[in-house]
Amino acid sequence: MDDKAILLRYLRARRGELLAKINGLDEYDVRRPMTPTGTNLLGLVKHVASVELGYFGEVFGRPSGRELPWFEEGAEADADFWVPAGESRESIVELHRFSAEHSDATIEALPLDAPGEVPWWPEERRHVTLHQILVHMCVETAQHLGHADILRELIDGSAGKGPGDPNLSPRNTEQWAAHRSRIEGAAREASA
Template sequence: MDASTHAADLAMMHGYLKLRRSDLLGKLDGLGEYEVRRPLTASGTNLLGLVKHVASVELGYFGEVFGRPRRELPWLAEGAPDDADMWAAADESRASIVELHHHSAELSDATIEELGWDARGEVPWWPPERRAVTLQQILTHMCVETARHAGHADILRELIDGSIGQRPDDPNIPSRTVSELAAHVARVEEAARAAAAR
């Protein structure tokens, strides 16, 4: 591949990462402090924790991996409680976590734009045989990581207030009345029961 193809691919993937970041952060919109923090799964998954986690991970992958300066995060320090990056303590403000998300994105964007597709890095927390990486690998990894957690956030937001899709006018979501939605859910339930009865 020539340099212009690499540049186009890099720009495309970077664009996808930016969109998925926005999708994830948007899931906090319109919710109160309790709703964004409350655990909604048996493992404690919550919306603000997902934003905190993705921002923290992105700082590591686009900062430490490529030897670039990054903010030290107390919840990732030696001796921090397990999964401290997956939830917000009462004294951690929502604004500070959103600011961390923006800071992480800015640092990552600068790394992507300044270093380029073939830049070499090392992931110290990966197995030795996989530690040597390129920016292309890390950008791919973070697109997948961010999309995965944005999907988690989609489900959590639906559990909180029924909101679905990336935004209120999302063209990928069928417009249904309450009764049409109930009928759809009933069809899905009926199909599941029929399949289980076979």
């Protein structure tokens, strides 16, 4: 497997894991702000899909043709990070799938050293390659997946990729509570 195929495999996996974070939740839970800055699950999906369209579209002269009103001039700041009641979950999931298909087509069509230009980056950094942008989007998607992991755990206790995730210790609810209590105790002792 070559470098491009490896990076694309990682990007696809993180996309799927991010989208899975909204599964099984009602409309309130996927939209509700969980942090003081308003971070919410459906907003993270919307943001990642939106920026991916830009990075694998405009940056390489392959615009998707998809209008994103939250990025238009005069749009409300951070409008790509939340979903108003009038926007459906289905429309965001469809945007996520559309964005992935468009991005994958760009990635598959171009070599890793294909040049691009990121007009919203500072002049000294805006000239890039597909390789750079693939790494950038793998990192950005993983970062927002980490946010989503925490939000989902706060909403309903689901952690990681679900039951059987090899990255999580196999503990029951009581064991997790005891583990958390031990960590809390250590934090209090260290701060004394």
